[in-house]
Amino acid sequence: MDESRNDQLPIVLVDDETQVLLLYSGLLKGAGIESVITLDDSRRVLPFLRENRAAAVLLDLTMPFLSGRDLLAQIKQEFPEVPVLIVTGVDDIGTAVECMRLGASDYLVKPVEKSRLVSSLQRTLEIARLQDQVSSLTRHLLGEGLRNPGAFAHLVTGSRKMLALFKYIEVVADSPYAALIVGETGVGKELVARALHLAGDPNRPFVAVNVAGLDDNMFSDTLFGHKKGAFTGAETHRDGLISQAQDGTLFLDEIGDLSHNSQIKLLRLIQEKEYYPLGIDQSKKTNARIVCSTNHDLKELVEKGSFRNDLYFRLNTHVIAVPPLRERKDDIPVLLGHFLEESAQALRKRIPTTPVELLALLSAYSFPGNVRELQTLVADAVSRHRAGVLGLESFRKAIAAGSLNASASGPDTAGLSAETYLANLPTLKQAEEFLIRRAMEQAKGNQGIAALLLGVTRQALNKRLVREKKKKS
Numbered sequence: 520m521d522e523s524r525n526d527q528l529p530i531v532l533v534d535d536e537t538q539v540l541l542l543y544s545g546l547l548k549g550a551g552i553e554s555v556i557t558l559d560d561s562r563r564v565l566p567f568l569r570e571n572r573a574a575a576v577l578l579d580l581t582m583p584f585l586s587g588r589d590l591l592a593q594i595k596q597e598f599p600e601v602p603v604l605i606v607t608g609v610d611d612i613g614t615a616v617e618c619m620r621l622g623a624s625d626y627l628v629k630p631v632e633k634s635r636l637v638s639s640l641q642r643t644l645e646i647a648r649l650q651d652q653v654s655s656l657t658r659h660l661l662g663e664g665l666r667n668p669g670a671f672a673h674l675v676t677g678s679r680k681m682l683a684l685f686k687y688i689e690v691v692a693d694s695p696y697a698a699l700i701v702g703e704t705g706v707g708k709e710l711v712a713r714a715l716h717l718a719g720d721p722n723r724p725f726v727a728v729n730v731a732g733l734d735d736n737m738f739s740d741t742l743f744g745h746k747k748g749a750f751t752g753a754e755t756h757r758d759g760l761i762s763q764a765q766d767g768t769l770f771l772d773e774i775g776d777l778s779h780n781s782q783i784k785l786l787r788l789i790q791e792k793e794y795y796p797l798g799i800d801q802s803k804k805t806n807a808r809i810v811c812s813t814n815h816d817l818k819e820l821v822e823k824g825s826f827r828n829d830l831y832f833r834l835n836t837h838v839i840a841v842p843p844l845r846e847r848k849d850d851i852p853v854l855l856g857h858f859l860e861e862s863a864q865a866l867r868k869r870i871p872t873t874p875v876e877l878l879a880l881l882s883a884y885s886f887p888g889n890v891r892e893l894q895t896l897v898a899d900a901v902s903r904h905r906a907g908v909l910g911l912e913s914f915r916k917a918i919a920a921g922s923l924n925a926s927a928s929g930p931d932t933a934g935l936s937a938e939t940y941l942a943n944l945p946t947l948k949q950a951e952e953f954l955i956r957r958a959m960e961q962a963k964g965n966q967g968i969a970a971l972l973l974g975v976t977r978q979a980l981n982k983r984l985v986r987e988k989k990k991k992s
Contacts, residue, residue, distance in 0.1 A: 528554065528572050528573055528574035529554040529555060529556045529571070529573055529574060530547060530552060530554065530555050530556070530573070530574055530575050530576075530577065530640065531556045531557075531558060531564065531567065531568075531573045531575070531576045531577070532544055532547075532555060532556065532557045532558070532577045533558045533561055533564055533576060533577065533578045533579060533582075533587070533590070534557075534559065534579040534582070534606075535559055535560070535561070535579065535582045535583060536559075536579075537559055539579070539629075540557040540559060541557075543577065543606070543631075543636065544557055546633045546636055546637070547636070547637070547640070549633070550633070550637040552637075552640070554574075556573075560584070561582045561583075561584060561585040561586070561587065561590050562584050562585050564576070564578075564590055564594070565590075565593060565594070565597065568594070568597070568598050568601065569597075573601055574602075574644055574647075575601065575602045575603070575604060575624075575640060575643055575644060575647070576594060576601060576602070576603045576604070577603075577604050577606050577640070578590060578591060578594075578603055578604070578605055578606065579605075579606060579607055580605060580607040580609050580614070580618075581607065581608065581609065587605065587607065588614075588617070588618065588621070591603055591605070591618060591621050591622065591623060592621050592622075595621060595622035599622070600647070602624040602643045602644070602646070602647045603622065603623050603624060604623065604624050604625045604626075604627065604639060604640065604643060605618050605623045605625070605626045605627065606627045606629065606631060606636070607626075607627075607628065607629060608628065608629045609628070610628045624643040624646070624647075625639045625642075625643060627639060665682075665685055665686065665689060666689055667689065667717075667718055669717070670688075670689075670692075670714050670717035670718040670721070671685050671688075671714050671717075671718075673710060673713065673714070674707065674710050674711070674714055675850075675853055675854055675857045676847075676850050676853060676854075677849060677850060677852075677853040678842075678847040678849050678850045679849075680842050680846065680847050681842070681847060681850070684711075684839065684840075684841065684842075685714070687839065688711070688714055688715050688718055688839060689718050691715075691837045691839075692715055692718035692719040693719050694836075694837060695808065696836040696837060697789050697808070697809045697810065697811065697833060697834050697836060697837070698715060698808075698809075698810045698811070698834075698836070698837040698838075698839060699774075699810075699811050699812070699813070699817075699834040699835060699836075699837065699838050699839070700712055700715075700810065700811070700812040700813075700839045700841065701812070701813055701814075701817075701838060701839070701840050701841070702812075702814065702840060702841030702842070702843070703814055703843050703887075703889055704814045704888065704889065704891070705844075705888045705889030705890055705891030705892055706841040706842070706843055706844070706889045706890060707841065707889075707890050707891075708772065708812040708814075708841060709727060709770065709772060709812070711812075711839060711841055712725075712727070712768070712770045712810050712812060713725060713770075715768070715810060715839070716767070716768040716770075716810070719768075719808075720767075723766050723767035723768070724763060724764055724765070724766065724767035724768070725764075725767055725768050725770065726760050726761075726763050726764040726767070726768070726769050726770065726807075727770040727772065728741060728742070728760055728769075728770070728771060728772065729772040729773055730771050730772065730773055730774060730776065730777055730781070731772070731773035731776040732776065733777075733781070734778060735778050735780040735781050735784075736750075736797075738777070738778070738781040738784070739781070739784060739795075739797055740757075740759070740797055741759060741760060742759045742760050742761050742769075742784075742788075742794070743759040743761060743784075743794045743795060743796045743797065743803075744756075744757045744758045744759030744761075744762060744796045744797070745757055745759075745796055745797035745798050745799075746796060746797070746798040746799050748798065749796075749797040749798025749799075750797065750798070753797075753798070758796075759794075759796065761788070761794060761805050761807060762803075762805075764805075764807040765805060765806065765807055766806060766807070767807055767808070768807065768808045768809075768810055769807045769808070769809055769810070770810045770811075770812070771785070771809065771810070771811045771812070772811075772812050773812065773813060773814070774811040774812065774813045774817075774834070775813040775814070775815030775817055775820055775826065776815075777826075779825075779827070782826065782827045782830050783827070785809075785830060786827065786829060786830045786833060788805070788809065789809050789830075789833050789834075790833060792804055792805055792806065793805070811834055817831050817834070817835075818831065843886070843889050844886040844889045844890055844892075844893065845885045845886055848882055850890075851878065851881050851882055851893070852878060854890060854893055854894075855873070855877075855878065855881065855893070855897065858893065858894050858897035858898070859871065859873070859897055859901065861894075861898075862897055862898045862901035862902070863901055865898075866901060866902055868901065868904070871901060871904045871908070871909040872907070872908050872909060873908070873909050874908050874909065874911060876911060876967055876968060876971070877909065877911060877914065879962065879963075879965050879967075879968045880911065880914060880915070880918065880968050880971055880972075881893070881914070881918075882963075883961040883962045883963070883965075883968050883969075883972060884918045884961075884972075896913070896914055896917055896918075899913050899917070900913045900914060911971065915971045915972075915974070918971075918972065919972065919974055951983070952987070954973060955969070955973070955980070955983060955984070955987075958970075958972045958973050959984075966980055966981060966984070
């Protein structure tokens with residue numbers, strides 16, 4: 520795993536006045552920036568950077584031997600990725616403009632208040648981090664293949680969309696920041712979380728917990744643990760899951776269902792890397808990476824007031840959006856083969872022969888339950904199977920029920936709202952024409968598949984189509 524995850528790169532302070540170095544070093548350390556290097560000779564900066572990585576350089580302008588302006592130009596030429604902030608007593612617009620032109624990230628005039636210094640540095644580091652991510656992502660996406668395909672071996676796919684997602688996961692795998700995995704129910708968010716963990720360091724612990732339905736006390740006890748006697752029934756000390764995830768990954772599933780108080784505790788865990796076990800007043804530290812998932816639109820929850828805005832932005836650093844199965848239907852043949860083999864092995868049966876219509880039938884379905892729904896359909900069909908070709912009846916019934924539920928839960932498929940549709944109730948003939956047209960569209964002109972979707976025989980559908988064709992001619 521990248522060492523930068525655990526070891527903060529140093530901030531390099533350059534000034535010929537020792538008192539200034541002590542002052543600003545103290546300000547930064549007081550703000551929680553522990554790794555600070557001070558250099559009182561500008562000639563030592565370039566040799567230091569050639570031997571060591573640095574998060575940023577804070578540079579005075581007026582120094583003997585090598586001026587800050589000349590050093591700025593040399594740093595940006597040799598180390599363009601290292602941000603440089605000018606901290607100087609020279610209060611001159613022309614000089615400030617010249618320094619910014621040479622590549623300085625900011626220009627601060629002494630004396631600089633602590634809040635101004637820290638906020639400027641944090642903003643500069645955040646921009647540098649985002650630029651580095653974009654550069655890394657671009658290089659990786661333009662490259663061929665995956666660096667560590669084994670991390671994704673448990674995710675069965677042949678989709679280009681998923682391959683692009685895997686490449687992004689590899690880019691952010693070593694990041695210390697929280698990650699948010701979003702996607703509909705059944706797309707495999709926990710599998711993606713495991714891939715993110717494995718792409719970083721598979722030898723460290725991965726701890727998963729579904730937080731949906733946990734009240735605040737249960738959330739705290741599950742994650743943070745408790746001391747003996749913290750509450751009725753707490754007869755022994757117990758470490759929480761965050762302790763088990765030390766040095767590794769803590770995966771919190773269904774984060775959108777957290778209570779307000781639990782959200783505050785999670786925010787502190789992500790932001791400060793600390794938590795309080797129940798019954799203990801002293802905080803504990805953790806270096807576990809927090810990965811969350813949700814099938815909710817967190818932005819919408821923020822607007823409704825049920826999800827904290829600050830937690831949303833903390834989680835929004837790395838967003839991994841898993842596409843639904845209907846947007847990657849090229850995965851259906853691959854997943855179908857995998858689940859047939861998986862189900863046959865579990866039931867100790869031979870892998871059944873599939874009818875040619877099955878793939879077309881599945882491809883015409885929108886799969887509101889995504890990959891998990893396909894897995895369930897296949898398992899059910901294989902368990903019913905006795906001999907010969909795999910039957911379509913269980914698939915047809917499940918798909919018909921799924922399509923009906925999907926239609927009932929949202930706007931009419933013709934583009935009309937439910938209110939408009941009911942206000943202009945169609946005749947039975949109009950409804951039949953619409954359903955036939957819609958089924959043929961989903962089946963891409965295949966009458967056999969359209970008949971299966973409609974629950975009629977192919978001959979009955981063909982008669983209706985011929986009749987409509989004669990009317991129009």
